[in-house]
Amino acid sequence: MIVMHKKIAMMGGKNSILPFKGLGIDIFPVSDLDEAAQQLEEMAEAYGVIFLTERLIEQLEPIVRRYEEVPTPAIIPIPSSTGSLGIGMARIQQNVEKAVGMNILDS
Template identity: 55%
Template sequence: MIVMYKIGVVGDKDSVLAFKAIGIEVFPVFNEDEARKAVDKMAANNYGVIFLTEEYAAKIPDTVERYNNEIVPAVILIPSNRGSLNIGIERIHANVEKAVGVNIL
């Protein structure tokens, strides 16, 4: 049986609405409780990739951490429309270092 995973994005309305134009489901949230619930609901409903704005990732680190060691869903941090907090790039550096043994970036 082939499982078709969905892609979605969670964050403030201004940051996520553009994703709708390319066919990605958007979940605008207004606080960290809504963000946490949205990510958990998406994880339980066949979302293979969840884009989450860095702004909300910083507010719900426990939820992000819970999915770090899971294959599905992949929680990918993206900058909000207000700019980057560099959390996403730090995660990439940490994952490369874990995989290779040294930070080659």
């Protein structure tokens, strides 16, 4: 059996991601969209899981969508230091609805 170990990374604004460095997650602070797009493409080759702030997921939607159809990297939204945009929960609801045929998470 072949076991592949891929690392975990996080990209976003410095204030949002810096605390995760202490958990052993590789962090990539970005300050502009072009830099973020290029960095995401590079990270996709080396990382199995990439956490992105919700704002970046929103702004890099075309790139993020390309990776939804492949096993890795798994791109996971996280709220930024300014709060949640609801993107993470919306993605979970979409995946649950796709899997079971209806949204069972709405109250």
